[in-house]
Amino acid sequence: MSLHNAASLNPKFAILDHVRFENTPEGLTHIVVKTPKAEATIYTHGAHLTQWNPVGQHPGIYLSPKSALEPGKAIRGGIPVLFPWFGPRSDGKEGPMHGFARISEWNVESTHFSPEGVVTITLSLEADDHTRSLGFDKFRAAIQFEIGEHLDITFEVTNHGSEDLVFEEGLHTYFAVGDITKVATEGLEGTTYLDKRDDLKRKVQTTQLLEYTRDVDQVHLNTTAALTIHDDAWKREIHIEKQGSNTTVTWNPWSVLSPGLPDLDPESWKHFVCVETVNVSENKITLAPGATHRMDSNVRITAKA
Numbered sequence: 001m002s003l004h005n006a007a008s009l010n011p012k013f014a015i016l017d018h019v020r021f022e023n024t025p026e027g028l029t030h031i032v033v034k035t036p037k038a039e040a041t042i043y044t045h046g047a048h049l050t051q052w053n054p055v056g057q058h059p060g061i062y063l064s065p066k067s068a069l070e071p072g073k074a075i076r077g078g079i080p081v082l083f084p085w086f087g088p089r090s091d092g093k094e095g096p097m098h099g100f101a102r103i104s105e106w107n108v109e110s111t112h113f114s115p116e117g118v119v120t121i122t123l124s125l126e127a128d129d130h131t132r133s134l135g136f137d138k139f140r141a142a143i144q145f146e147i148g149e150h151l152d153i154t155f156e157v158t159n160h161g162s163e164d165l166v167f168e169e170g171l172h173t174y175f176a177v178g179d180i181t182k183v184a185t186e187g188l189e190g191t192t193y194l195d196k197r198d199d200l201k202r203k204v205q206t207t208q209l210l211e212y213t214r215d216v217d218q219v220h221l222n223t224t225a226a227l228t229i230h231d232d233a234w235k236r237e238i239h240i241e242k243q244g245s246n247t248t249v250t251w252n253p254w255s256v257l258s259p260g261l262p263d264l265d266p267e268s269w270k271h272f273v274c275v276e277t278v279n280v281s282e283n284k285i286t287l288a289p290g291a292t293h294r295m296d297s298n299v300r301i302t303a304k305a
Ligand SMILES: O=P(O)(O)OC[C@H]1O[C@H](O)[C@H](O)[C@@H](O)[C@@H]1O
Pocket: 074, 087, 097, 098, 172, 196, 217, 218, 249, 250, 251, 274
């Protein structure tokens, strides 16, 4: 029996009323999480969180209704885990967009429900035939989700090889928003970014608020700053603190690029903003043999006065 099947996972990891595993009709397995403060769904495919709904609030995370949810395909929305490269592979070798982590099957390590009502789920990924064929043999990645009123994620990579492990990584979070035209991200003022819409030209974010008035695809380098997404249509603020991440990417395809993304509805772009906790480009990680790198993202949502 597959290790990733609900029938084998439930006896080991289900927690009555809080955590259960289900097989989907499309052939994947997901984890249904319920806490007094939130509901969430995580697929073992990609260790991909597709839903985080704090009780009594608008959804925290956006999932495209047209997303593929099947083996071998990337999920559109939620929190894609990007590793070991970001975007197209850059060293001239073959490999899937944004790395193999988001299309790999992850192992469930543990589940836990705390007296405070927080569910913690940990998944891991190690080398398999596919990763070895791409040149990644001796690594371990692990991701921990703490799900409650807040969403806290820890992503760790360990180098089990005898040479440096060089990689990029990212939590490509699609935050749900009421209306992208009334959204602004704060916390990037003064940073230098690579503008992917403009031949990767280096530019400086000159304003306090980064507003979304057209398609945006920006890689902000050398920034560890906390961020606030002002989601005015839903009268709330989404706060993101991060550790171990030196790059922030923000992306929205707008009406311009959406027609090229068949797993988005024509109007989907209005309802999410990607603000991504990452280490990419000149902030990529070089990990010595035996070392572990950790990156954290802590999300909380507050009502706007
Ligand atoms: O369509 P995907 O492979 O999921 O990538 C979606 C987007 O991810 C990141 O935000 C990149 O900066 C974008 O250039 C890319 O288009």
